[in-house]
Structure formats: structure tokens, C-alpha cells
Amino acid sequence: MRVMMPVSRKTVMAMKSYQTQAEGLVRTYLLADPVIPYTAVFSGILACKMGYDITQVISSAYSKTYATLTKIQKIEWNNRGISTIHAIFITTMSLYFVFFAELFSDRSITGLVTFRSSPLSNFALGVSVGYFIADLAMIFWLYPSLGGMEYVLHHLLSLIAVAYSMLSGEGQLYTYMVLISETTTPGINLRWYLDTAGMKRSTAYLMNGVGIFFSWLVARVLLFVYLFYHVYLHYHQVEQMHPVGLFLVFVVPAVLATMNLIWFGKILKGLKKTLAKRQ
Template sequence: MAVSYYQNQAEHLMKEYMLADPFVPYTSVVGGILACKLVYDLTQLISALNFKSYPSLSYMKRVEWNNRAISTVHAIFITVLSLYLVFWSDLFADYQLNDLITYRSSSLSTSILGVSVGYFLTDLGMIFWFYPLLGGMEYVIHHLLSIASLAYAMLTSEGQVYTFMVLISETTTPGINLRWYLDTVGMKKSKAYLINGVVVFLSWLVARILLFVYIFYHVYLHLDQVNQLQVFGKLLVFVVPLALTVMNLLWFGKIIKGLKKTIAKRQ
């Protein structure tokens, strides 16, 4: 009886929270920041106990090790939920004709964006703190663009569908991070490293090149609805994906060069 009572109370509080829209963005951002801190600390603890090479790494390498664990967890979280919202839920389905697709949102979608804002704020803070050891100016620009678009979509509910489409591109992050881990523990010449390179190439091609082609096509099909957004919303829909596409193409070129070099060394 006691367990059932507390379960009902928890469900009641959750429903009240999800209905309290004004509080959802801010509490979810704080929750995202706290989750990043939790993942960082757990990674530090688990790695020290289970990876022999971790304690011997330099302080900066351990920081990056833990930082990449945060980005991996966030990438898995945001990719799964973005795919669900864009392709499997009814929220952004074209057959829902009750309102414009560019203005649709829910407490769930808003809270997910808040968690992601919390992650990018945390990661940007770490980049600034250790600059340029965790990333150069391209990472700063990427994160600032991400925070601006995420926060705007979260607070105004405008263009959330395109925000989640862009967030699907985070599916490449775990592969990139795994590549760094393999290199750090001395497995650069292993078969796993080569397979990882091929997977990163294919995932980048799909999630950061072809996906953005689909985004631009989707914008074209719904241009009449996009044009009804506020000026800043239009800028985010047109400019941010375009800027990220340029950066993705530049990084894709580096991935191709790295993969060619890896294959050449094994021949």
C-alpha cells in the first residue's frame, strides 16, 4: 500500500510539472547541467576502477575522457528522442492539420530541448575553461549556434521540428568519441579502429550530409509555414542548418583523409 501511495504521488507531481509550462524550460536546463555533472563524476569513478590506462593519463587527458563520456550520453539521449519526435510521434506529422508544423510543441519536446541546452552550456563552459585544449574556435561557434537555436525553439516553440531534425546529427558523436578512446588507449592499429573509421564515415555521410539535404527539402515543402515565423525564427531555420552544413562538409573532408590514411597504413 505504501509503495502504491508514493508511486501515485510521484505520478501526480510529474503530471503537474509537465503541465506547468512556464517552469519546464528552466528546470530542464538545470536538470541537463546536473546530469552532465553526474555523468562526469561517474565516468571518473568507473574509469579509475575498470580501465588500467586511465590513472596513467595526464590530467588534461582524463578531463577530456570524462568530457567525451558526457557528450556520448547526451548524443544517445538526444538522437533517440529526436528520431522519435520527428518520425514516430504524431507531434510533427503532416496529417495533423490542426495547426502549423512550425509552431508545434509539447511539454516533452520543450523539456528535451532544455536538457540539451544544459548540455551545450556545460560543454561550452568546459571549452572556455580549458581553451583551446578541448576544442578550438570552430567548437565555440558550433556550440553558440546550437545554444541560440535550441533556446529560441525551447522558449518560443517556433521551429522545433527543424531543431530536432538537426539534433539527429548528434548520432555521429559516439563513433567520434570511441575513435578518440581507441587512440588514447593505444589501439590505433587495431581492427576495431579501422571498423570505427568506416562507421564514422558512413554515419557522418547519412546524419550530417544527407540528413541536411532532407532538412532543406522539408523546408522547401513547408516554405509557406516557415515564412510565417518571426524574423529570428526564419534566420535560425535558414542560417543555422546552412552554417552547420558548411562545417560538416569541412569536417567530412578531414574524416575522409583520416580514413584513407588508416587504410593505407594497413596495406
């Protein structure tokens, strides 16, 4: 029988000391204001590489479909694993900042809402910038296998807007509102996985289509209406932004909203077609 030795007070104090030093290192270097953008972007790119490799390892071990795919299909399979991980991360952070954090609350008296930021909000945006850089690189490298010009336009607009918001600290609330739309990404990727696995006629595929319809309606249509309404209510604060930031607040969401409506029409058409086949 193995006897557990009690941890000495000296050991506990040493562990706390190391923990304090580690926390200090993170605050001083990794989360110091001047280097947050670089640390975050690098972390985002590194996370993409890790996500790609992890998806490849797990899929090779547990998915029978993965072994039958062509090389380009395997790359897209792994790439969608990256986008799913990013979507879960940035959606969680966006929902927190938009609806729960005090940082952008109207109750806060820490200045204009259009100029508020924090080390954490900057870091989360930087991770997203790293993702868009990595994903754009893969899209260009394998163009048009991973997506056509609509994907390039979407990613470029997102990259420019998110990077500007991170570096300037302007309009971060609206940036996070737009990034909530990434909540639809896991469903879109799952639909591709089901289709690739030959499950297009399954109940899971149908339920996925219904889920995409409602999530798209909320996150990529109604939420954009709320965004424009919020800009209208706070226009006296918005108009004080730098002209570049002002341009991005109006143009990027407008273009993305238009693209979302076009894609929503296609989703609705596809859902009707799927339901008609089941009658």
C-alpha cells in the first residue's frame, strides 16, 4: 500500500512562488500592451497549425471516411477543423464582450463605447487575426479548391477590420458583434463533413440544415440589424472615430450583411429542396 506523504509548507510556498513568477512573466511580456498584438497574432497562427495537425491525427484514427479522401479533400477536412476551433473560440469571446462584460456596457462610465478596449479584448482579436492570415494563406495556396473570390473577399474584409480594431482600439464592440456570426461556422463545416461521408440523406443532415437556417437567421441577419440600430443610437460616439474606423464600421458590416443575405437565400432554397425530397 502506497502512503501519500503530506506536502510541506516549504513546498507549497515554492509552488506559489513559481506560480507568481509565471503570472508575472505573462503579464509583463505576453500580455504587455505593446506586444499583445504580436503575441496574439502569433498565437492564432500557431493554434491553426496545431488545430490542423490535431484534426489530421484524430480523423486518421477514428474516421473511416478520412482514409478514402483525396489529398485535397483531406486538406479541406483539416482546414475545416481549424475554422471550427476558431469559430468556437471567437464566438465565446464575442458573446462575452457584447452581452456580459462591463467593458462595452452603457452603464460603464469609462469613456465612449467606440474607444474602449482591454488587454483581453485586444488579445482575442489578435488570435482571430492570426486565424484569418493562416486561412487566407491556405486559400491562396490552393485556390480555388478551398473557396472562390467570395471567401477571399470575406476573409480580407474581416482581416482588415479586426486588425484595425485591435491595433487602434476603436470600434471593438462592433467588431465583436460581427464576429458573433462565426457561430454558424461549425454547422456549415458539419454539413460538409456529412456530405463528404455520404450522409446527405440522413436525418442528421436534415437537422443540420434546419439548425443552420435558424442560426444564420439570428447571427447573420437579425444580429446585423441590431448592430446598425446600435450604431444609430450611439452615432454621436461613432462619428468621433478616425475616418478609417468610421469607414470600416459602416462599409464592412454592410458588405458582409449583403453577402449574408445572398447566402441566406441559398440556404433557404437548399432547405426547401431537401424537405421536398422527403415528402
